Each structure stands twice: as structure tokens, then as C-alpha cells.
Amino acid sequence: MSNPESTNASSDVDTVVETAGHFRIYLGAAAGVGKTYAMLSEGQRRRSRNADVVIGFVESHRRKFTEELIDGLELIPRKQIYYRETLFEEMDLDAVLERHPKVALVDELAHTNVPGSGRHEKRYEDVLEILEAGIDVITTVNIQHLESIADAVEQMTGTQVRERVPDWVVRKADQIELVDSSPEQLRRRMLHGNIYPNEKIPQALTHFFRTDNLTALRELALRFLADETEEDLLEHLQRNQEKGLWETTERILVAVTAAPGTDALLRRAARMATRVKGDLEVVHVVSTDAAPPSSTDRKAIDDLEVLAADVGATWHELNEDDPATAIVKFARDHHITQIVIGSSQRSRWKELTGGGSVIRKIIREAGVVGIDVHIIARRDRHLDAGLLPEQNEEYS
Helix, strand or coil: CCCHHHHCHHHHHHHHHHCCCCEEEEEECCCCCCHHHHHHHHHHHHHHCCCCEEEEECCCCCCHHHHHCCCCCEECCCEEEEECCEEEEECCHHHHHHHCCCEEEECCCCCECCCCCCCCCEHHHHHHHHHHCCCEEEEEEEHHHEHHHHHHHHHHHCCCCCCCECHHHHHCCCEEEEECCCHHHHHHHHHCCCCCCHHHHHHHHHCCCCHHHHHHHHHHHHHHHHHHHHHHHHHHHHHHCCHHHHCCCCEEEEEECCCCCHHHHHHHHHHHHHHCCCEEEEEEEECCCCCCCCHHHHHHHHHHHHHHHHCCCEEEEEECCCHHHHHHHHHHHCCCCEEEEECCHHHHHHHHHCCCCHHHHHHHHHHHCCCEEEEECCCCHHHHHCCCHHHCCCCC
């Protein structure tokens, strides 16, 4: 049984974005590639063509050439908020809406607003409201902030990714442009003090900004952009070809429980679905005679349902006593081609069913109907990433 509020979350935004302002994103592999510079340059070009352009929010990080591009562009005054005895500045959403320009430049799409600064927790929610008002938005984001990718980046870099944006928000953009820079060039810029203050440079170069990390992040950004370009082409072909030519597609099912590490399993399945251009179905099986879930388990399941919506998946809750049979039956009925399960699900499901290997049964029953099964090792993302207290700073 799917939750209509969660499964329709992205479809509701479809209507908003498609009937509102145009949405453009400058995507980067890491801080310092030049996303904000590119956004401001675009703003200046549009201003030179007499477009009504304002800066809703920009973070120059005291970079000289970036600050020079602000000159001549109208700045909407920031809202100032005291939080825990510290003064913060945030974008004034209501002031942007009241000014109602043709184009608003809004930096750092994944930013989390200071509590009490406005009606939205995240800046991407502010951006969606601006778009709904019919205002074009140009914004920036780094690849590590995408919800489906963030965990993998944490494991790879050992740096915690605190600020995240749902994949479906980024995919709603009318245009995504990659701002590219080689790892060597980024490290040179870092050494010259063009990205971070001098006191942060040594740790950045030996942690997040290692050459291997930057190479991997760049590849992730290129793959994401290539997927977007190919999706546009497929949509065009689908509109212009007979439906009979498009009968076959990959459909992936991921089975989830309240067990620790299932969020990482779901994100892994989301990346798999993205690579094969397939749909992702998330299935949670609840035994009909099981005791009510604990508050901890209920919260874990609720969080997974929200995460499923964020990565563009569809949530289903099944009330069955036999999880393995229920999963395979659902897969068969919904033409699933691949099932993804976590390696540690046996103990939890064994408690529900009274014995027997759920994984072995899924493999056996799925094999009979020709469905592939992937068993993914379940990890504690913080331990697996080897996060150290001094490494938890967000590099954005």
C-alpha cells in the first residue's frame, strides 16, 4: 500500500515547476570550480540584454573575481537572524517575491536555513516557491549534495555531507550546466588561497581535496549530467516513436526494514536505477500478526519513506506474513527485473517469520521467474566512512 502523500510529492512539484519560472542549475564536482562565478556571469549577460535580474543570495567566500561580478547587479537585502546568540544572514524570500524580478540568482541550493529565518527549512524549498511565483531562478549545487550520492561521497572522502537536496529537485531543472575543473587545477587554486582561507588549506588538501577524491567527484558529476542528457534524448524519441518500440525497461525493487543501514541500501538502489534508466520501487513488508513497531523502528520506517520520495522512488507497504513470497509476488506483478536486498535482513525477518533464510527463499523464488537478485552488504555509514571529529566539516 503506497502513501499518496509521499508518492505524489514529486508529481506535485512537476505541476509547479512546469507552469512557473524557468530553472537553471550550475553543477560542480566540488567547491572552487567556479559555479558562483558562472551564475553571476550569466546574470551580468542577461542584465546587459536589459533583463530584470536581482541577486536573491550569493556567497562570494571573499573571492576577488567573484565579488567583482556582483557590481551592477541589484542585491536583495539579506534577512538577519540571531540564533543561539550568533548573528546569521539568510535570503529574504518574501522580499524576493515582493520585488518579483524576471530572474533571481540564488546561490547554494542545498543550504539549510537557520531555524526561525523563514517558513522553509531548506533553500531549495525557497527556490521552488520563487519558481511558482513565475520568477526564473539560476542556482548552484555540488554533486555531493544530491541525496542519492551523499552517502557514497562520505565513504569515499571521510567527510560528512550534512546538507542534501532531493534528486527530484535537481532533475526538475530546465537546464543543468556542468562547471568543470581538473583536480590539478582545483588543488592549485586551493594552494593559491582562491578557495578556502589559509588556515583550512592543509586539511582540505589532505582530506576532501585529495586528487583521487576530486577525480571521483568529477566522474560522478559527468555521469549525472550524461544521464540527464540521455534522458532528454529518450523522452524526445519516446514522443516521436511508436509505443511498441519501448516495451522493455529495467525496474528495480529494493526491500527495506527498520534495520540500521537500510538508508544506505536505498540510496545504493537509487544509484543502480539511475544508471540503467529504470524505475525504483521500495517495498516494506509488515507481518499481519506482528506486534506494533517500537517508536525507534517506526521513526526509521518513516524516515525511509521520506528518503524514497527524495530519490524519486515509489513507496509500497505490504501486509503479509511471508516476506520472501510477498516480495517476489510484488516483483512479478509489477514486472520488476532486479531485486535489491540487504545482507543483514535475515535476523530481523527471521524474528517475524519464525525461522528460515528469507534471502535464500527470495533468491530461489525470484530465480524461478527470471528476476535477478542483488545482495548488498549493509554498513553503518559513519563507521564505514571512518569519519573523524575533525573531518566532519562540510566542504561546499
